[in-house]
Amino acid sequence: MKLQMSQAGSLRARPARGLSALPRRHTVSVSAVASERLEATSSLNGGSTWNPSAWRSKPVVQQPEYLDQVEVVKAVAEIARMPPLIFAGECRTLEQRLAKASTGDAFVLFGGDCAEAFSQFSANRIRDLYRLILQMSIVLAFGGGVPIVKLGRIAGQFAKPRSAPTETIDGVTLPAYRGDIINGPEFNEESRRCDPWRLVKAYNQSAATLNLLRGFSYGGYAGLSRVSQWNLEFMKNTNEGHAYMDIAKRVDEAIQFMIACGMDTNMPFMRETEFYTCHECLLLDYEAALTRLDSTTDLWYGCSAHFLWCGERTRQLDHAHVDFLRGVNNPIGVKVSDKMDPNDIVTLIAMLNPSNTPGRLSIIVRMGARKLREHLPALISAVQRSGQVVTWVCDPMHGNTETVSGYKTRRYDNVRSEIEAFFDVHEQLGTVPGGVHLEMTGDNVTECIGGGASVSEDDLNSRYHTHCDPRLNAEQSLEIAFYVAQRLRQREQRGEDGVG
Ligand SMILES: O=C[C@H](O)[C@H](O)COP(=O)(O)O
Ligand SMILES: C=C(OP(=O)(O)O)C(=O)O
Numbered sequence: 001m002k003l004q005m006s007q008a009g010s011l012r013a014r015p016a017r018g019l020s021a022l023p024r025r026h027t028v029s030v031s032a033v034a035s036e037r038l039e040a041t042s043s044l045n046g047g048s049t050w051n052p053s054a055w056r057s058k059p060v061v062q063q064p065e066y067l068d069q070v071e072v073v074k075a076v077a078e079i080a081r082m083p084p085l086i087f088a089g090e091c092r093t094l095e096q097r098l099a100k101a102s103t104g105d106a107f108v109l110f111g112g113d114c115a116e117a118f119s120q121f122s123a124n125r126i127r128d129l130y131r132l133i134l135q136m137s138i139v140l141a142f143g144g145g146v147p148i149v150k151l152g153r154i155a156g157q158f159a160k161p162r163s164a165p166t167e168t169i170d171g172v173t174l175p176a177y178r179g180d181i182i183n184g185p186e187f188n189e190e191s192r193r194c195d196p197w198r199l200v201k202a203y204n205q206s207a208a209t210l211n212l213l214r215g216f217s218y219g220g221y222a223g224l225s226r227v228s229q230w231n232l233e234f235m236k237n238t239n240e241g242h243a244y245m246d247i248a249k250r251v252d253e254a255i256q257f258m259i260a261c262g263m264d265t266n267m268p269f270m271r272e273t274e275f276y277t278c279h280e281c282l283l284l285d286y287e288a289a290l291t292r293l294d295s296t297t298d299l300w301y302g303c304s305a306h307f308l309w310c311g312e313r314t315r316q317l318d319h320a321h322v323d324f325l326r327g328v329n330n331p332i333g334v335k336v337s338d339k340m341d342p343n344d345i346v347t348l349i350a351m352l353n354p355s356n357t358p359g360r361l362s363i364i365v366r367m368g369a370r371k372l373r374e375h376l377p378a379l380i381s382a383v384q385r386s387g388q389v390v391t392w393v394c395d396p397m398h399g400n401t402e403t404v405s406g407y408k409t410r411r412y413d414n415v416r417s418e419i420e421a422f423f424d425v426h427e428q429l430g431t432v433p434g435g436v437h438l439e440m441t442g443d444n445v446t447e448c449i450g451g452g453a454s455v456s457e458d459d460l461n462s463r464y465h466t467h468c469d470p471r472l473n474a475e476q477s478l479e480i481a482f483y484v485a486q487r488l489r490q491r492e493q494r495g496e497d498g499v500g
Contacts, residue, residue: 028356031387050327052291060320062161064182064194075196079289084303088294094276094306095331097149099359101434102391106146108435112153114469115160118180128442131230132474136481142247143485145492150275155209156305157279158202160468161313185467222273227251239452240478278307302328309333326352333362338371342382349388362391364437368399369417376425394422395437407460409470412450423487440472451476
């Protein structure tokens with residue numbers, strides 16, 4: 001990659017180029033509706049030129065209020081001097097994988113912490129999340145008969161958008177916790193002060209995390225012959241643990257059979273797995289400092305993660321986050337609640353993926369089951385009419401948050417119902433459910449209620465460790481994987497029977 005940096009270490013803006021002039025591959029033509037909408041939004045884009053700092057001229061929300069701007073400049077310059085965390089070629093491969101998910105030839109699993117935390121950083125926690133994602137992928141691949149694209153909410157998922165800027169406890173009001181990359185979760189003035197040097201700490205934690213993930217992915221840990229060793233210790237005597245071991249046994253038998261037929265166990269697919277990282281593209285100072293020009297294509301890539309998404313609270317058409325994301329060439333996503341209007345979704349898609357490249361854009365729906373059944377059909381139909389290609393993903397977490405006994409929690413049944421509704425709606429419309437996006441952990445936490453683990457309301461205070469939103473624990477996550485696998489298998493069988 002060509003790192004365009006000035007001597008001070010900040011990014012030097014390259015001469016701005018029209019986005020339409022940027023080369024893109026495998027594009028699909030859109031209908032006149034989408035083209036008209038793109039034309040109509042070119043004034044929002046400020047013409048069609050882009051550079052990693054262009055967002056600064058737009059309205060921006062959910063950014064930290066730092067007290068000392070000089071320290072911000074120094075910390076951001078430090079990040080801009082650092083190497084990219086990912087390589088652009090990996091993003092292009094991921095885009096191809098996500099394109100397959102848009103047609104049902106692959107399925108995407110996004111999973112990981114709501115908010116990574118400095119205090120919870122450990123090799124064991126990274127390993128446990130990683131192997132849970134591997135386990136879930138095996139279950140999904142076995143059920144669905146398609147490759148699973150694995151995307152961890154990890155190695156950069158630090159910044160949190162908040163509903164309210166402040167928090168009040170016992171009559172004391174302080175700034176809200178916005179993620180460890182910005183301030184601390186402890187409820188005192190010092191901790192809640194936004195500290196720009198947290199940016200550097202988050203970068204370093206992300207680099208170390210990614211280093212271990214790459215080691216696991218390419219160093220033998222993720223080899224298919226180890227499938228039966230991925231079961232987490234505390235899962236061994238659970239229903240999900242047993243069901244997983246049944247599948248692992250069948251995978252082992254299939255491998256033995258293939259070896260007997262002459263298969264070479266040194267083939268890359270036997271020893272390695274692709275694993276990608278993602279996070280919300282929220283903290284634009286950080287993201288811009290890690291945006292680099294790829295020397296092989298002369299295109300900009302956000303190098304903090306392979307995949308970046310725009311949150312529900314920051315997807316305003318004329319605001320900074322959409323402007324930033326339209327210019328990076330990574331595959332990207334947008335979170336969408338029931339507040340999204342069918343016309344606006346077409347406009348937003350046209351802005352973020354003007355060349356209609358399959359795999360470039362995932363729409364991550366998060367509404368709760370009831371609203372999803374009501375609103376998603378109109379969104380899908382509008383996108384279909386416009387000829388736009390997107391990968392539809394279900395986030396069953398963010399439309400299902402409630403407070404019980406003072407804890408933010410989610411009920412397993414509601415999470416599962418939203419996934420059910422997502423598959424049902426796609427089935428009715430003949431469109432493709434492309435993936436799920438879960439807040440989950442390999443730890444044995446008690447943050448979400450229900451599931452086979454039978455976490456009750458009274459258990460919430462037992463192992464409630466999240467700094468922000470409640471995560472599914474390992475058992476609940478695996479249970480969700482079995483449910484999704486069942487839906488994928490039904491879809492596959494309908495395809496084989498020529499139905500749908
Ligand atoms: O995880 C996402 C958001 O940061 C979170 O849902 C917002 O939570 P809040 O409503 O408690 O601010
Ligand atoms: C904040 C998040 O989601 P949303 O933007 O959908 O609320 C998230 O996924 O962490």
